[in-house]
Amino acid sequence: MATVRKDAAAPAAREAAVTGKGPVPPGKARSRTKRSTLPLTIGSGLLGLLIWVVLANIGIQGFPGPLEVAERAVTSIGDGTLLGDALASLRRVLTGFVLGVALAVPVGFLMGWYPVIRGLIEPWLQFFRMVPPLAIIPLAIVLMGIDETPKIFVIFLASFLSSVVSTFQGVVSVDSTLINAARVLGAKDRTVFTGVVVPASTPFILVGMRIGLGASWATVVAAELIAAQEGLGYRMQQAQLYYDLPTIFVQLIVIGLIGLIMDRALLLAERRLTNWQERR
Amino acid sequence: MSPVVSGAPKIEFRDVSHSFALGGGEFAALDRVNLDIADGEFVTVVGPSGCGKSTLMNVAAGLLEPDAGEVLVDGEPVHGPSPQRGVIFQQYALFPWMSVRKNVEFGLKIAGVGAAERRRRAERFIDMVGLTDFADALPKTLSGGMKQRCAIARAYAVDPTILLMDEPFGALDALTRVQLQDRLLDTWSRERRTVLFITHDVDEAVYLANRVIVMAARPGRVHRVIDVDLPYPRTEEIRLSPEFAELRREVWHSVYHQPTPMERTSS
Numbered sequence: 134m135a136t137v138r139k140d141a142a143a144p145a146a147r148e149a150a151v152t153g154k155g156p157v158p159p160g161k162a163r164s165r166t167k168r169s170t171l172p173l174t175i176g177s178g179l180l181g182l183l184i185w186v187v188l189a190n191i192g193i194q195g196f197p198g199p200l201e202v203a204e205r206a207v208t209s210i211g212d213g214t215l216l217g218d219a220l221a222s223l224r225r226v227l228t229g230f231v232l233g234v235a236l237a238v239p240v241g242f243l244m245g246w247y248p249v250i251r252g253l254i255e256p257w258l259q260f261f262r263m264v265p266p267l268a269i270i271p272l273a274i275v276l277m278g279i280d281e282t283p284k285i286f287v288i289f290l291a292s293f294l295s296s297v298v299s300t301f302q303g304v305v306s307v308d309s310t311l312i313n314a315a316r317v318l319g320a321k322d323r324t325v326f327t328g329v330v331v332p333a334s335t336p337f338i339l340v341g342m343r344i345g346l347g348a349s350w351a352t353v354v355a356a357e358l359i360a361a362q363e364g365l366g367y368r369m370q371q372a373q374l375y376y377d378l379p380t381i382f383v384q385l386i387v388i389g390l391i392g393l394i395m396d397r398a399l400l401l402a403e404r405r406l407t408n409w410q411e412r413r
Numbered sequence: 414m415s416p417v418v419s420g421a422p423k424i425e426f427r428d429v430s431h432s433f434a435l436g437g438g439e440f441a442a443l444d445r446v447n448l449d450i451a452d453g454e455f456v457t458v459v460g461p462s463g464c465g466k467s468t469l470m471n472v473a474a475g476l477l478e479p480d481a482g483e484v485l486v487d488g489e490p491v492h493g494p495s496p497q498r499g500v501i502f503q504q505y506a507l508f509p510w511m512s513v514r515k516n517v518e519f520g521l522k523i524a525g526v527g528a529a530e531r532r533r534r535a536e537r538f539i540d541m542v543g544l545t546d547f548a549d550a551l552p553k554t555l556s557g558g559m560k561q562r563c564a565i566a567r568a569y570a571v572d573p574t575i576l577l578m579d580e581p582f583g584a585l586d587a588l589t590r591v592q593l594q595d596r597l598l599d600t601w602s603r604e605r606r607t608v609l610f611i612t613h614d615v616d617e618a619v620y621l622a623n624r625v626i627v628m629a630a631r632p633g634r635v636h637r638v639i640d641v642d643l644p645y646p647r648t649e650e651i652r653l654s655p656e657f658a659e660l661r662r663e664v665w666h667s668v669y670h671q672p673t674p675m676e677r678t679s680s
Contacts, residue, residue, distance in 0.1 A: 310504055313474075313476050313494075314506035315508075316476065316494045317495075317499065317500040318568075319520055319524060320523050324523055328508075329508065407510075408551075409552075409553060410509065411553040
């Protein structure tokens with residue numbers, strides 16, 4: 134009796150042994166890489182801080198040290214300007230980004246699915262991809278005034294352009310065998326699209342969104358340097374007028390940190406949503 | 414040469430020709446192929462690479478419209494794929510974002526089967542291929558053999574009358590391949606679905622089939638048809654018998670000692 138049971142379980146185990154690809158406890162390999170990079174990350178941070186201290190002490194004119202910058206950060210957190218500026222910048226980025234992605238995903242799918250639509254849209258896309266969104270700012274200000282609209286518009290443009298290209302790439306690179314597999318199981322175009330093309334291109338879309346968010350964040354700060362009443366870029370612009378280097382440093386660090394946090398958040402979402410991918 | 418077939422054929426290839434554009438010229442993958450496959454028959458197709466084996470299968474599946482001729486299934490011409498003709502691909506073609514269970518349920522969902530019935534039917538076929546313990550696993554966690562068993566369960570779930578298999582075990586190791594061959598024969602002998610099985614492995618072709626179709630390349634065509642008069646169930650004993658060895662030699666000879674296109678034109 135016992136031998137019979139053992140035999141029944143054997144094929145799967147043997148196959149797993151043969152290929153070495155049996156069910157692996159999730160996260161085992163990942164936690165090992167995490168453990169090995171963390172000390173390096175901390176070490177790298179400390180090293181950077183050390184170089185900063187050295188640079189400040191050998192006396193470049195007006196170059197603030199970490200302590201001075203930290204003090205300024207505490208003051209601007211205390212009087213609420215830092216939070217206000219960060220929120221103003223974030224609001225612009227998120228509005229433009231969400232609008233951009235919301236348009237990019239359907240347009241990218243249409244381009245990937247219908248060659249005619251691709252042929253009509255692609256030349257314009259390739260052209261505008263070569264124009265940095267920042268170069269649109271003067272035009273946008275003239276046409277749309279100096280309030281929120283032109284800033285949100287250029288962010289929308291930045292995120293749209295990067296997301297639309299990757300969505301389109303995702304659709305055209307869907308494995309044709311998967312599409313055939315769905316068709317022989319009875320799937321018509323509609324089911325092939327929603328059941329195969331959409332999930333198969335999700336990894337591409339998420340990568341495009343990450344690139345788009347990075348581009349949006351870079352664009353908002355630059356747009357605020359040109360015309361704004363609040364925001365991280367605006368604050369730096371003001372500080373520049375008064376040779377206020379510590380404030381510039383605070384803004385730069387906050388810009389970097391927020392960008393990093395947003396990128397990590399999307400990366401995490403990407404990992405979660407595309408957990409099914411075979412990663413090498 | 415032509416086999417004795419009782420009743421109307423299940424699948425008929427009628428003068429099927431198909432060419433692909435190749436470097437400015439044309440490549441004749443299939444040249445006036447005629448072939449009848451009886452209901453419940455297990456037919457294997459072997460031949461050198463480029464002989465149009467896969468094209469033959471894609472045409473039968475309805476994934477490829479031939480340049481000329483037609484394929485009839487139960488007397489009806491094939492236009493486009495149908496769940497009646499299940500296909501097993503060499504690269505498994507599982508949907509990587511779906512669990513084994515969801516993969517197997519996919520065709521049933523399209524057919525409009527309700528959730529409870531879908532789950533029950535899927536479970537039956539997952540059990541048939543021995544993947545019950547892995548029903549909720551994602552394909553990436555499965556070995557090659559397990560993936561192909563999942564693909565077989567997915568094809569069976571929609572209850573096709575014909576199975577078209579394109580080198581399904583070609584990417585597997587020898588041991589797994591033999592295990593899956595025996596499982597396939599076991600299921601086939603119980604249910605007698607018509608099977609058209611493409612392979613490049615002469616042993617596999619003889620071991621599984623009622624009839625082996627040997628194809629020749631440039632242009633792709635039927636070269637020989639060899640009946641395999643070995644009883645089912647096929648066992649290790651049969652695999653090691655002199656009759657099997659003789660058939661294998663015959664198939665091997667007609668696959669690997671085909672007249673080259675040069676010889677044919679000069680003769």
